[in-house]
Amino acid sequence: MMADGTRPNRVGPKPALTGSALRRAIMAIWCVCFCGMQWRAIGQLSGFPFGTLYTLFARWTRLGLWRRLLVRLRRTWRLACGDTPDPSTVVIDSRTCRSAPSCFARGVDGGKKVRGVKVHIAVEKYGIPLAIDASPANVHDTKGIVPVLRQLAGRGFQGPALGDLGYRGERLAKAAEALGITVKPVARGRNGTFIPAGICWTVERSFGWLALYRRLNTVVERTKEHLVAFIEIAFVSILSRRLKRLAAETVNA
DSSP states (O other): OTTTTOOOOOOOOOOOOOHHHHHHHHHHHHHHHHHOOOHHHHHHHHSSOHHHHHHHHHHHHHTTHHHHHHHHHHHHHHHHTTOOSSOSOEEEEEEEEEEOTTSSOOEEETTTTEEEEEEEEEEOTTSOEEEEEEEETTSOHHHHTHHHHHHHHHTTOOSEEEEOGGGOOHHHHHHHHHTTOEEEEOOOEETTEEOOOTTTTHHHHHHHHHTTSGGGTEEOOSSHHHHHHHHHHHHHHHHHHHHHHHHHHHHHO
């Protein structure tokens, strides 16, 4: 091959995506989250090799891009609403999702009779998450929420965390107190009827938003970090549309 000149030349690293190509790649990753498409299918539609898209998603997840972008948009939205950049109170809750056998973890939620994973989340009054974690569905809420509280404490949050009556217990109270957070169980229902108490209902609305993203209804991710990344992408999409509408209303006014 060297003699007749047909030996392929080794090429260096490919240049980074910019401009329209970068926007198309980000839109393809969003379609995976919103439409629940397979990586190979979105690769055929977007014109990118599916390995390129998955590598971009995995690299940006490893670098914490989605989390940092979500934090920036959340603070921008709170300032636009006339609030402080960081909240003083959060609401905690969990949601059980069905998962495929290839998922990173599986368990059976005895109360909901669902085999899958449980997503633990802490949101502020606008329903935007500050911390996210996932565990097998058979993990009790009082144990699964501890990593979320650690994330909150690591990012400087010190204040009350409102939850339902499932977060009662001396062990959880002591663990939260050691982190500088006070867990306050609040009754959200009576005789099987949901009663909105304060800002506790906002976390239910957040889970309702996540239900619109098909990738999050049946979890197929092989790592917990990728599941959390898709949840962050969903909220980045929600906040981006909110801020775009707000900017349009400001211009028209």
